[in-house]
Amino acid sequence: LFYLAVPEISDAADGTQDTLLVRVVAEDGLDGWGESDSSPLVSLAAYVCPPSHGNIVGLRQSLVGVEVASVDDLRGVVGRARRRARDIAQVNHALAAADIALWDLLGKRLQKPVWQLLGHPESLPKVAYASVLFGVTPEDTESVARRIAGAGFRAAKFGWGPFGQGEVDDDVAQVHAARKGLGQGPRLMVDAGWAFGEDVERAEATARAIAPFGITWLEEPFAPEAIGAYAALALRATGVPLAAGESADDVRRAEDFLLNAGVDYLQVDAGRIGGITGAHAGWQLCRDLRRSYVNHTYKSHLSLAAALHVFAGDSHSGLAEFPFEGSALSMGLTSNRLPVDADGRVRAPSTVGLGVAVHPEVLAAYARSVRIEIDGSVLFRSAAPG
Numbered sequence: 172l173f174y175l176a177v178p179e180i181s182d183a184a185d186g187t188q189d190t191l192l193v194r195v196v197a198e199d200g201l202d203g204w205g206e207s208d209s210s211p212l213v214s215l216a217a218y219v220c221p222p223s224h225g226n227i228v229g230l231r232q233s234l235v236g237v238e239v240a241s242v243d244d245l246r247g248v249v250g251r252a253r254r255r256a257r258d259i260a261q262v263n264h265a266l267a268a269a270d271i272a273l274w275d276l277l278g279k280r281l282q283k284p285v286w287q288l289l290g291h292p293e294s295l296p297k298v299a300y301a302s303v304l305f306g307v308t309p310e311d312t313e314s315v316a317r318r319i320a321g322a323g324f325r326a327a328k329f330g331w332g333p334f335g336q337g338e339v340d341d342d343v344a345q346v347h348a349a350r351k352g353l354g355q356g357p358r359l360m361v362d363a364g365w366a367f368g369e370d371v372e373r374a375e376a377t378a379r380a381i382a383p384f385g386i387t388w389l390e391e392p393f394a395p396e397a398i399g400a401y402a403a404l405a406l407r408a409t410g411v412p413l414a415a416g417e418s419a420d421d422v423r424r425a426e427d428f429l430l431n432a433g434v435d436y437l438q439v440d441a442g443r444i445g446g447i448t449g450a451h452a453g454w455q456l457c458r459d460l461r462r463s464y465v466n467h468t469y470k471s472h473l474s475l476a477a478a479l480h481v482f483a484g485d486s487h488s489g490l491a492e493f494p495f496e497g498s499a500l501s502m503g504l505t506s507n508r509l510p511v512d513a514d515g516r517v518r519a520p521s522t523v524g525l526g527v528a529v530h531p532e533v534l535a536a537y538a539r540s541v542r543i544e545i546d547g548s549v550l551f552r553s554a555a556p557g
């Protein structure tokens with residue numbers, strides 16, 4: 172278990188400032204890596220906490236020393252670990268990293284890419300949308316949009332920051348700036364970042380006002396639990412599709428967005444919903460209900476690769492969130508980064524496992540020393556990086 176963090180954490184909605192990595196190592200030394208998108212130390216506690224009773228057993232106790240030689244083994248091991256930690260609220264956030272690491276390890280063991288282990292016939296290219304935060308001013312937003320278009324992206328998403336914090340006209344100015352910077356060709360998505368609480372009228376006013384800029388979706392206008400507000404806005408047919416789901420830390424919550432919130436795009440974060448196993452279950456729901464699945468990824472390319480394997484073969488879901496900027500920790504975490512091709516597309520790697528490797532020097536530079544002690548005996552001590 173590795174807790175990594177930049178020296179100073181800001182209040183911005185920037186999830187790249189810290190992270191929890193899990194490395195699983197087989198008896199012969201072959202290893203796999205995974206990353207959670209969560210509070211790293213709270214998740215670390217879900218691994219190392221002493222048992223409280225049969226439904227609160229630390230994940231590490233369930234995962235160390237078990238055999239994983241097949242996909243069925245992996246699903247069984249992860250399912251049992253979750254079952255024994257069912258009453259730890261953080262369980263799926265935490266387990267995500269180990270689950271992803273196990274898929275990586277199994278792929279390396281069986282000499283196959285993870286997408287193949289999941290049953291996809293091929294890895295199709297997805298249009299990578301550069302995912303960034305709105306600038307403080309519309310001018311800042313426009314200049315970021317120009318950089319994104321200049322880097323060859325055919326889609327971009329702007330979110331959070333000042334959006335929804337002022338008047339409708341302020342929202343329009345920000346979206347106008349993003350569209351101006353991108354030009355008319357690229358797709359543009361807007362992430363309202365929970366700005367409207369449960370205020371359907373206010374969200375509708377902004378949705379109608381930004382519709383003329385050609386918006387692929389309006390994301391999370393409301394708090395994640397405001398399912399009724401999402402449904403009400405969907406019924407008002409503003410002409411702007413809705414996207415949500417990144418907060419789902421359980422497949423049942425993802426299903427709630429699909430069945431009861433009226434969202435057109437379900438966004439799933441493998442690093443929160445229990446890893447590749449949980450995200451793949453969310454993808455199967457979308458497939459069965461004929462909705463579009465989109466990864467939510469605002470972490471390193473380790474998380475991006477894990478996310479892309481989940482829906483690699485899905486020709487109906489052709490967009491992929493691509494972290495465009497972030498901390499040096501996150502941008503440098505993998506030795507290799509997933510390339511965006513000349514048409515602005517990215518795909519899950521076809522090399523074995525996840526297809527990315529953790530950069531040992533970046534790991535060493537950001538790994539924090541953690542020691543948890545009870546009554547003088549050490550429950551957990553972080554390993555030397557690498």
Ligand SMILES: [Mg+2]
Pocket residue numbers: 330362390391417
């Ligand atoms: Mg979002």
